[in-house]
Amino acid sequence: MSPKTAAAQLLAQIRYQNTIFWRTPVAAFFTIVFPLMFLIVFTLVFGNDEIGGLGVTTAQFYAPALAVFGAVSATYTNLSVSTAIARDEGILKRMRGTPLPPWIYIAGRVGSGAYLAVISAGLMLVVGVVLYGLQIFAESVPALIVTFLVGIACFAALGMLVAALVDSGDSAPAVANATLLPLAFISDIFIPPGDNAPAWLDTVASIFPLKHFAVAFQDGFNPAVVAEQSSWLGHFNWTSLAVMAVWGIGATVLALRWFRWEPRPGGTTRRRKRRSRPAVAP
Amino acid sequence: MAVIEVRGLRKSYGDLEAVAGIDLEVAQGEVFALLGPNGAGKSTTVEILEGHRIRNAGEVSVLGFDPGTAGARFRSRIGIVLQTEAIEKELTITEALEIYGGIYPKRIPARHLIELVGLNEKADTRIKQLSGGQRRRLELALGLVGDPDLLFLDEPTTGFDPSARRQAWTVVDGLRSLGKTILLTTHYMDEAQHLADRVAIISKGVIVAEGTPDGLGDRMSAGYRISFRLTNPGPIELPVGFDFSTSPDHVVAVTTDEPERTLHALTGWALERGVALVNLSVAQPTLEDVYLELVGEDAG
Numbered sequence: 001m002s003p004k005t006a007a008a009q010l011l012a013q014i015r016y017q018n019t020i021f022w023r024t025p026v027a028a029f030f031t032i033v034f035p036l037m038f039l040i041v042f043t044l045v046f047g048n049d050e051i052g053g054l055g056v057t058t059a060q061f062y063a064p065a066l067a068v069f070g071a072v073s074a075t076y077t078n079l080s081v082s083t084a085i086a087r088d089e090g091i092l093k094r095m096r097g098t099p100l101p102p103w104i105y106i107a108g109r110v111g112s113g114a115y116l117a118v119i120s121a122g123l124m125l126v127v128g129v130v131l132y133g134l135q136i137f138a139e140s141v142p143a144l145i146v147t148f149l150v151g152i153a154c155f156a157a158l159g160m161l162v163a164a165l166v167d168s169g170d171s172a173p174a175v176a177n178a179t180l181l182p183l184a185f186i187s188d189i190f191i192p193p194g195d196n197a198p199a200w201l202d203t204v205a206s207i208f209p210l211k212h213f214a215v216a217f218q219d220g221f222n223p224a225v226v227a228e229q230s231s232w233l234g235h236f237n238w239t240s241l242a243v244m245a246v247w248g249i250g251a252t253v254l255a256l257r258w259f260r261w262e263p264r265p266g267g268t269t270r271r272r273k274r275r276s277r278p279a280v281a282p
Numbered sequence: 283m284a285v286i287e288v289r290g291l292r293k294s295y296g297d298l299e300a301v302a303g304i305d306l307e308v309a310q311g312e313v314f315a316l317l318g319p320n321g322a323g324k325s326t327t328v329e330i331l332e333g334h335r336i337r338n339a340g341e342v343s344v345l346g347f348d349p350g351t352a353g354a355r356f357r358s359r360i361g362i363v364l365q366t367e368a369i370e371k372e373l374t375i376t377e378a379l380e381i382y383g384g385i386y387p388k389r390i391p392a393r394h395l396i397e398l399v400g401l402n403e404k405a406d407t408r409i410k411q412l413s414g415g416q417r418r419r420l421e422l423a424l425g426l427v428g429d430p431d432l433l434f435l436d437e438p439t440t441g442f443d444p445s446a447r448r449q450a451w452t453v454v455d456g457l458r459s460l461g462k463t464i465l466l467t468t469h470y471m472d473e474a475q476h477l478a479d480r481v482a483i484i485s486k487g488v489i490v491a492e493g494t495p496d497g498l499g500d501r502m503s504a505g506y507r508i509s510f511r512l513t514n515p516g517p518i519e520l521p522v523g524f525d526f527s528t529s530p531d532h533v534v535a536v537t538t539d540e541p542e543r544t545l546h547a548l549t550g551w552a553l554e555r556g557v558a559l560v561n562l563s564v565a566q567p568t569l570e571d572v573y574l575e576l577v578g579e580d581a582g
Contacts, residue, residue, distance in 0.1 A: 001354065009385070016381045023372035090368025097332055097362040098428070099354035100385045262334075 006104060013100075013108025014115060021078070021116060031078055032120050035070035036127060038190075039063060048132055051192050055224050060135060063128030064221045065189045068214045070120030071148065072155045075113040077176040079159030083109060085169030092261045102261075110156045117152045140220035143235035147220070150241050151213035154248035158209075161251040164258040180210070187211035188218065209247040212240035283310050284343075285432055285463045286331060291340035293326050300326040302487035304340070308480075313454070313464045315478035317471070317569075319577055323487040324467040325365065325436060331465065332362050332434055345432055358387050361430030365437050367417050371410035375401055375420055378409065379427055386428030395423040399453055415446035422453055433457065435466035439473060451476055471570040481569065483576050490576045498572050506566060508544055509535035510559040521551040533561075 001009070021027055039062055046058045054061060086092050095105050128134030159176070166172045184190055186197070186205040205211040216237040219225045229235050286308040293301040301323045308314040316324040329335040330342065333349035333356065342348060347356040369378055379392035396405050399419040404412060409420065418438070425433055435454070439447045454477050457464060468474055474481045475495040482492040491498055512518065512532045520526050524544060526536050538544040541564055552559050 012381070012384050019377070020370050020372050086370075089370075090364055090366045091370060093334065094362070094364060094368045094424075097334065097357060097360075097364075098382065098385045099358035099387070101354060 001101065006101070009100065009104050010107055010111065013104060014111040017082075017109055017112030018115060020082070021112065024082075027078055027082065031070060031073045031116055032123065035066040035073065035120060035124055038069070039066050039124065039127065039132075043132055053194070054192055056222055057133070059128050059132030060221055060223075061192055061218065063124055063132065063134045064218045065214055067121035067124040068151065068210075068217050069184060069189050070124055071117035071152050072180065072210065072213070074117035074120050075110075075152045076155040076159040076162070076180060077173070078116065079109060079113045079156055080162035080166070080176045081169065081172045083160065083163035084166050084172035087163070087260065088169040088263055090262075096261045106160070106259075110160070113156050113159065114152050117148075121148065135221070135223065137220065137223070137226045139229070139232050140226050140235040142232050143237070144217060144220040146236065147213070147216045147241065150244050150248070151209075151217070154209050154213070154244040154251070157248045157251035157255060160259070161255040164255045164260065167264055183208055183210045188214050206243075209244045212237075212243045216240035284308065285310050285312075285345060286314075286465065287341070287343040288327075288331070289341040291327065291330065291342060292338045293323075293330060293335065294338055299487055301330070301337075304484070304487070304489055306482065306489070308463060308465060310463055311458075311461050313458055313466070313477055313479045315474040315481045316465070316467045316484055317469065317474045317481055317573060318467075318484035319469055322484045322577075324484050327484070328434055328436055328465065328467055332360065333357065358428055359431045361425040361428060361433040363421050363425035363433070363435045363438055365440070367414075367421060369409055369417070369420065369424065372408065374406050374408055375412075375423075376405050378420065379423060382424055383427045388429045389427060390429050392427075395426060398426070398456065399423045400449060415442055415449075418442065418446070419450065419453070422450065426457070430462070432463045432465070435464060437467055437469070439468070439470070447473070471573055475569050483573055485577045491572060495569050498569055505537065505539045506541040506544075506564055507535060507537050508541065508548070508562075508564050509533055510548075510562040513558050513560055518555075518557070521547050523547075 021031075039059070042062050043058050048058045050057055051061055083092075092105075096102065125134065125136070129136065162172065162175055162179075166175055183205065186201055187208070187210040189210070219237060220235060226235065284307050286306060288304060288306040291301055291304040291306075292299070304323075304327060306314075306327075316327060318324045326335060330337045331344050331349055333352060336350050342350065344352075345356065345359055349356060373381070375396060376392050379395055383389040383392060393405070396402055399422055401416060401419055401423070404416060409417065412420065418441075422435075422438065425435070438454070439450050442450065451473070454464065454466075464477075466473075466477065478495060480493065481495050481498060482489045483498070484490070510533070512534060520534065524536050524538075524547070526534050528534050536544060545564065548559070551557075
């Protein structure tokens with residue numbers, strides 16, 4: 001397959017995954033609308049004044065935090081659930097029987113997740129700017145873009161790892177949410193950092209990539225943090241980028257090793273159960 | 283030229299030997315049916331030929347490729363109709379055929395396929411709104427989308443109502459006339475009889491009989507079945523030398539390899555005694571009889 005054909009095939013796969021996504025209202029709601037609802041509710045509840053001790057407005061804290069949450073939903077949650085369901089339904093098996101190279105199919109899914117992450121986070125920032133006076137600082141934009149790309153690559157890999165590990169599409173949403181939501185509460189996404197939480201909780205959160213994604217991204221929107229740096233290079237949070245890269249590479253290696261194109265042997269799909277009939281009606 | 287050549291194929295899952303030494307040869311343009319009960323090993327065999335499963339032993343050549351190691355070039359020449367419906371229900375029929383068609387170097391336009399399987403009125407309908415039979419016909423169209431030289435049909439009509447089965451058969455007959463080689467699995471005798479040029483009956487991982495659907499009937503160990511009903515239920519002496527069986531409703535039957543001789547003796551006996559042989563019939567063994575005899579209890 002020539003590089004040109006491969007690129008065309010990849011684009012076609014991304015488009016096709018996007019079509020499926022937009023026609024699955026539940027996925028579209030949780031990835032696009034849900035994070036926006038949080039922004040609106042938080043600014044209604046807390047007002048859009050400065051958050052005590054942080055020196056930024058409610059929207060200046062929450063818009064980037066929820067942009068990260070939306071991006072993680074579009075990659076981690078969306079990819080793990082949709083891929084596990086597609087495997088249950090036999091769609092992965094069908095694809096494996098076509099001449100499409102497996103890596104293009106997987107890259108198509110990941111590319112679609114990345115595209116949706118850009119849409120979700122972009123919409124969040126636009127709403128932040130238009131409705132809540134969110135400030136964007138030009139000198140931190142290069143670092144924001146790199147942080148965002150590394151973050152969604154990391155969470156796309158983790159999403160595919162969850163898809164590889166779960167037994168069925170039924171358990172994928174449970175696993176994705178049970179891992180993401182508790183972490184979101186301790187990773188400066190739903191709750192601004194404060195002095196009340198014990199230090200060990202902070203340490204636990206720092207092991208996982210979500211807090212690194214959130215904090216590195218939020219710092220680019222924090223006027224005090226931005227002002228500390230004299231050059232655009234100073235805005236890069238190398239520690240956070242490294243933690244996300246390690247998680248992402250580890251997840252990629254394990255996902256490649258454990259990925260399955262068919263439901264677990266012995267475990268049949270829901271549909272197959274329904275369809276099976278007695279062998280012969282003598 | 284053989285499109286499929288298999289020698290000594292074996293596949294185990296743990297302790298269970300699903301395929302226990304199978305030889306097969308399917309020629310270009312042939313419609314070949316693997317007939318057997320669930321769990322006999324026919325789907326495992328087909329999945330090895332498709333490249334979905336790796337065999338434990340044996341030689342396999344499909345279109346000149348080893349499906350265990352072959353890549354995109356092999357897959358672009360085969361079409362697979364899976365046993366299960368496996369398609370995104372959010373797409374329309376046309377979209378699905380265009381997306382999957384776009385993967386193949388050589389493809390049949392969506393509208394031709396839609397016409398071929400008789401889904402013209404549903405071309406722009408979302409798949410979730412289709413009936414079960416319509417979805418299976420779409421599956422058939424998806425199997426053909428890359429204009430394959432070899433088509434695998436894994437239980438193509440399981441769960442169909444009789445009219446949907448007839449429609450599917452018409453489509454497969456149409457493919458035969460296009461010169462496609464088809465390997466199908468089924469547990470319906472009439473389907474194998476109607477569609478296949480040759481049939482292999484598979485039971486417990488081995489092929490127990492192989493031949494044309496009609497030819498297999500001739501290979502019954504005990505051949506023709508002659509039966510009639512007696513009007514006088516009283517005790518009666520049947521001609522000696524035959525192994526008659528009498529059912530509670532006075533139907534007498536015998537199976538024989540020499541129908542002429544048996545009939546001669548029987549009619550002679552009836553004329554002599556003045557007995558009427560009501561509903562006298564001579565039946566050739568059907569593929570179903572062969573199947574049930576060979577597969578035995580396994581058929582349950």
